[in-house]
Amino acid sequence: MSTRADVAKLAGVSESTVSYVLSGKRPISDSTKARVQAAIGQLGYKSNYAAAALAGGSPRMVTMMTSNLFLTPPSRIDGALVDGIVNGVRDCGYHSVIWPISNDDDSDVEMLLNLNFSGGVILMNVVDNDPRVHTLHSAGVPFVVLGRTKVGFAYNYVDRDFETVYMHALTILKNLGHISIGVLSASTIVNPYLKKAAKSLKLNMKMMTTTNNYDGGIILARDFKKYYADVTGIISLLDIATVSFVNAASDFGISIPNDISIIGVNMLEEQAESATPKISTIAFEAYDLAVSCGKIMVEVIEAGKDSEKRKGELWVGDFIDRGSTSQL
Amino acid sequence: MSTRADVAKLAGVSESTVSYVLSGKRPISDSTKARVQAAIGQLGYKSNYAAAALAGGSPRMVTMMTSNLFLTPPSRIDGALVDGIVNGVRDCGYHSVIWPISNDDDSDVEMLLNLNFSGGVILMNVVDNDPRVHTLHSAGVPFVVLGRTKVGFAYNYVDRDFETVYMHALTILKNLGHISIGVLSASTIVNPYLKKAAKSLKLNMKMMTTTNNYDGGIILARDFKKYYADVTGIISLLDIATVSFVNAASDFGISIPNDISIIGVNMLEEQAESATPKISTIAFEAYDLAVSCGKIMVEVIEAGKDSEKRKGELWVGDFIDRGSTSQL
DNA sequence: CGAAATCATCGACGCGCGTCGATAATGTAG
DNA sequence: CTACATTATCGACGCGCGTCGATGATTTCG
Numbered sequence: 001m002s003t004r005a006d007v008a009k010l011a012g013v014s015e016s017t018v019s020y021v022l023s024g025k026r027p028i029s030d031s032t033k034a035r036v037q038a039a040i041g042q043l044g045y046k047s048n049y050a051a052a053a054l055a056g057g058s059p060r061m062v063t064m065m066t067s068n069l070f071l072t073p074p075s076r077i078d079g080a081l082v083d084g085i086v087n088g089v090r091d092c093g094y095h096s097v098i099w100p101i102s103n104d105d106d107s108d109v110e111m112l113l114n115l116n117f118s119g120g121v122i123l124m125n126v127v128d129n130d131p132r133v134h135t136l137h138s139a140g141v142p143f144v145v146l147g148r149t150k151v152g153f154a155y156n157y158v159d160r161d162f163e164t165v166y167m168h169a170l171t172i173l174k175n176l177g178h179i180s181i182g183v184l185s186a187s188t189i190v191n192p193y194l195k196k197a198a199k200s201l202k203l204n205m206k207m208m209t210t211t212n213n214y215d216g217g218i219i220l221a222r223d224f225k226k227y228y229a230d231v232t233g234i235i236s237l238l239d240i241a242t243v244s245f246v247n248a249a250s251d252f253g254i255s256i257p258n259d260i261s262i263i264g265v266n267m268l269e270e271q272a273e274s275a276t277p278k279i280s281t282i283a284f285e286a287y288d289l290a291v292s293c294g295k296i297m298v299e300v301i302e303a304g305k306d307s308e309k310r311k312g313e314l315w316v317g318d319f320i321d322r323g324s325t326s327q328l
Numbered sequence: 329m330s331t332r333a334d335v336a337k338l339a340g341v342s343e344s345t346v347s348y349v350l351s352g353k354r355p356i357s358d359s360t361k362a363r364v365q366a367a368i369g370q371l372g373y374k375s376n377y378a379a380a381a382l383a384g385g386s387p388r389m390v391t392m393m394t395s396n397l398f399l400t401p402p403s404r405i406d407g408a409l410v411d412g413i414v415n416g417v418r419d420c421g422y423h424s425v426i427w428p429i430s431n432d433d434d435s436d437v438e439m440l441l442n443l444n445f446s447g448g449v450i451l452m453n454v455v456d457n458d459p460r461v462h463t464l465h466s467a468g469v470p471f472v473v474l475g476r477t478k479v480g481f482a483y484n485y486v487d488r489d490f491e492t493v494y495m496h497a498l499t500i501l502k503n504l505g506h507i508s509i510g511v512l513s514a515s516t517i518v519n520p521y522l523k524k525a526a527k528s529l530k531l532n533m534k535m536m537t538t539t540n541n542y543d544g545g546i547i548l549a550r551d552f553k554k555y556y557a558d559v560t561g562i563i564s565l566l567d568i569a570t571v572s573f574v575n576a577a578s579d580f581g582i583s584i585p586n587d588i589s590i591i592g593v594n595m596l597e598e599q600a601e602s603a604t605p606k607i608s609t610i611a612f613e614a615y616d617l618a619v620s621c622g623k624i625m626v627e628v629i630e631a632g633k634d635s636e637k638r639k640g641e642l643w644v645g646d647f648i649d650r651g652s653t654s655q656l
Numbered sequence: 657c658g659a660a661a662t663c664a665t666c667g668a669c670g671c672g673c674g675t676c677g678a679t680a681a682t683g684t685a686g
Numbered sequence: 687c688t689a690c691a692t693t694a695t696c697g698a699c700g701c702g703c704g705t706c707g708a709t710g711a712t713t714t715c716g
Contacts, residue, residue, distance in 0.1 A: 004672065013695075015697090016675075017696075019673065026675095028694070055672075061445070082428050098425060343702090343703080344704085346703095351704080356665080376703070382671050658716095664710090678697085678698100680694085
């Protein structure tokens with residue numbers, strides 16, 4: 001591996017000149033700039049990451065942590081989020097890697113922190129009162145949560161504004177005359193925001209719990225008339241199961257949107273488009289949200305410890321009508 | 329962040345002593361060892377990754393590269409492989425991260441190499457004549473391929489010995505009297521090793537192509553009597569679709585193993601166990617294979633450029649009879 | 657008991673790069 | 687023509703740690 005010294009010698013300039021050509025932080029004449037570039041090309045010089053990180057203060061690197069990536073098959077949404085973060089931090093001159101987690105205790109987090117090789121951590125797939133947030137917080141590492149969790153202190157986060165999203169979706173259904181609303185979810189617990197919105201709109205909620213995979217939606221469609229006959233409007237918190245539910249509905253004599261109206265609040269546009277019929281959504285701009293998360297991560301890193309400000313950002317999204325809803 | 333100097337001062341020893349306590353590369357008396365440990369604990373000292381990498385030569389870090397992780401939902405096998413690598417390199421005192429790839433040209437590879445922050449690269453999900461192998465090779469970066477691909481030069485790899493695996497599976501089917509063999513695969517192209525094995529055993533092959541997801545297996549089961557009526561033995565190269573195929577078979581009047589015998593050659597044991605009936609396999613010890621891959625990666629890194637040796641390792645696996653095969 | 661071996665520890669150096677202050681070269685105004 | 691601002695470049699230093707050679711302390715053995 002060639003070093004800065006090699007480049008400098010070949011170009012006939014000092015080492016610092018090479019650095020300034022690379023960083024652009026001081027003016028360099030066009031002629032020497034060209035000579036240095038040529039030398040770099042000729043030697044195939046690549047700056048040493050470790051040395052740059054050491055000399056430059058904190059490493060320009062961000063680590064993404066998600067809970068065990070492969071235990072449950074990740075969805076397209078995860079892909080969009082990762083992509084967004086990668087490009088968000090890249091715009092700020094940072095890089096990003098994924099920290100692979102095997103076991104779900106936070107020994108992996110400890111290890112990452114001990115390693116101390118990245119400037120900040122983006123936490124994904126957080127759960128209630130996530131222990132990893134506590135660990136990161138007490139370690140004093142710059143971090144941003146992609147999502148939210150209840151812990152006893154302030155932290156940086158980027159998340160969807162579920163309160164508004166749910167209210168929006170339910171209002172649309174209510175305005176169409178739907179009173180009995182099914183909630184397609186992987187959990188039997190009703191999201192508090194959703195519950196609140198339903199209450200204020202005086203809507204009846206019925207949980208339609210299933211697993212978020214292909215089967216899940218089919219089973220729900222099969223059982224719909226038996227268990228959920230009174231439901232006329234559905235708000236879906238799932239993505240994969242929603243697509244298969246909609247696809248399979250007609251097989252079980254359910255017509256969308258004639259018999260039931262459905263709004264997806266947690267799926268990508270491409271997924272909503274892929275179903276037959278297409279699914280109306282409250283847009284979830286996962287990619288853009290993640291880009292913003294990446295940028296905030298870099299801000300937090302560069303603000304450093306001096307700043308005690310915490311930043312929270314919430315994203316809403318428009319209603320996109322694809323015809324899966326109709327007047328009751 | 330506290331540094332080695334802080335620890336040394338607090339413990340009343342020299343900086344190098346602190347280093348040797350940490351690395352264990354020179355004997356240190358128990359008493360000073362204890363004092364240093366105490367100081368480390370008190371200060372919450374964590375060694376600086378960048379500095380260690382710089383001083384120590386190459387960074388003790390491995391990068392895993394897989395093609396766009398989230399484009400197609402990764403399977404459990406990918407999870408086992410990642411886990412294996414993580415633990416394999418960890419046993420050697422190395423760490424590992426996943427390099428997120430968004431676009432499938434190799435600009436991401438270039439970027440990783442330019443960054444120059446990891447000691448080596450493990451390439452996963454390689455395709456025929458993978459351009460990334462060429463890029464890594466000409467960059468002179470230590471790398472190991474988890475799998476194999478045809479390029480015009482030698483490289484380090486760890487892979488299954490498909491030649492033997494296929495031969496083993498087909499021999500078992502043949503010995504049970506099966507002559508007409510279906511090949512469950514996601515591609516219409518017959519694997520050359522498989523073709524060779526079938527030829528030498530004088531078996532008739534019939535491609536049963538489907539997508540490797542839940543649907544894929546169902547569709548195949550549905551169409552089986554129509555298109556593959558003559559098939560009595562199946563060798564499956566898929567995992568998810570194989571499980572759903574076996575599960576759905578009885579729904580379409582196919583009895584396993586009475587009507588057809590099936591052997592999975594590319595699935596995890598837990599997946600084979602999860603089907604009804606359970607599926608016999610040629611064991612694919614994905615985790616162990618990946619552990620070995622990780623260890624080889626470290627060997628390659630530590631051998632350095634001086635060594636031009638290339639290492640290849642092939643894994644077979646035993647036949648595990650779960651009763652999904654029977655005499656014709 | 658003295659010489660040699662062993663043990664525990666220290667100090668110094670260098671890894672490659674970012675950046676600050678200084679310097680030489682050039683331009684501008686009085 | 688001198689005094690001073692501006693521009694282009696250089697040299698030096700330090701980031702934090704791994705490691706080598708050296709040194710003083712202790713033990714071993716003839």
